[in-house]
Amino acid sequence: MNSFDKISVGGEARTELHDLLNLTGAEISVNVLPAGAGVPFVHSHRQNEEIYFVTEGEGKAVIDGEQTDLKAGDWLRVSPSAKRQLSAAPDNALKYICIQVKANSLEGYTMSDAVV
Amino acid sequence: MNSFDKISVGGEARTELHDLLNLTGAEISVNVLPAGAGVPFVHSHRQNEEIYFVTEGEGKAVIDGEQTDLKAGDWLRVSPSAKRQLSAAPDNALKYICIQVKANSLEGYTMSDAVV
Numbered sequence: 001m002n003s004f005d006k007i008s009v010g011g012e013a014r015t016e017l018h019d020l021l022n023l024t025g026a027e028i029s030v031n032v033l034p035a036g037a038g039v040p041f042v043h044s045h046r047q048n049e050e051i052y053f054v055t056e057g058e059g060k061a062v063i064d065g066e067q068t069d070l071k072a073g074d075w076l077r078v079s080p081s082a083k084r085q086l087s088a089a090p091d092n093a094l095k096y097i098c099i100q101v102k103a104n105s106l107e108g109y110t111m112s113d114a115v116v
Numbered sequence: 117m118n119s120f121d122k123i124s125v126g127g128e129a130r131t132e133l134h135d136l137l138n139l140t141g142a143e144i145s146v147n148v149l150p151a152g153a154g155v156p157f158v159h160s161h162r163q164n165e166e167i168y169f170v171t172e173g174e175g176k177a178v179i180d181g182e183q184t185d186l187k188a189g190d191w192l193r194v195s196p197s198a199k200r201q202l203s204a205a206p207d208n209a210l211k212y213i214c215i216q217v218k219a220n221s222l223e224g225y226t227m228s229d230a231v232v
Binding site for chain 2: 001002003004005006007008009010016017018021022023024025026027028029041042043044045046047048049051053055061063064066068071073074075076077078079082084097099100101102103104105106107108109110113114115116
């Protein structure tokens with residue numbers, strides 16, 4: 001494998017990065033939900049923690065029946081077993097990234113994993 | 117642990133999300149390098165793959181001696197052992213997120229990990 005891979009992602013409805021970047025520790029999707037649209041199903045995960053980052057726009061998430069508003073700059077962690085569904089605001093698109101990682105997989109990080 | 121945690125991140129120089137969001141599979145930092153500034157050291161990692169996402173601005177990364185330009189919308193995967201250093205452009209800040217995950221930790225993902 002190369003030391004690195006790089007791609008540029010524009011405004012596509014959905015781009016999945018795992019294969020494009022040769023990721024081995026995460027899957028990441030870059031998503032645009034048009035105004036008034038929602039993910040058409042509720043889902044949970046077997047093993048994976050999901051982390052959502054709202055890059056533009058606004059919307060909401062319903063997680064285990066609890067609603068939370070989403071706006072640009074928000075970060076959201078969702079436990080694997082939680083039932084989740086995202087939607088854009090009626091009058092504003094929701095642009096977000098979703099990071100999937102295996103729950104409890106991280107060991108050291110930052111100074112305890114870095115070699116300077 | 118709660119089903120979810122949410123925070124909002126503004127324009128701080130650096131915000132580390134692991135403890136704020138109770139992450140268990142990743143560490144994520146949200147970073148701003150002012151125009152002309154660079155990370156003041158070269159580093160690599162013992163176990164962790166890093167994924168960089170440029171949210172605004174421009175700059176460059178030098179990875180194992182190879183330079184690659186960075187601009188908003190770029191995604192970059194860096195292997196654990198690669199020696200890396202990021203800097204902002206002389207006349208433009210570089211805003212980016214950095215995701216650390218343990219290399220080779222991901223098992224199923226998306227449809228092979230989801231329960232719909």
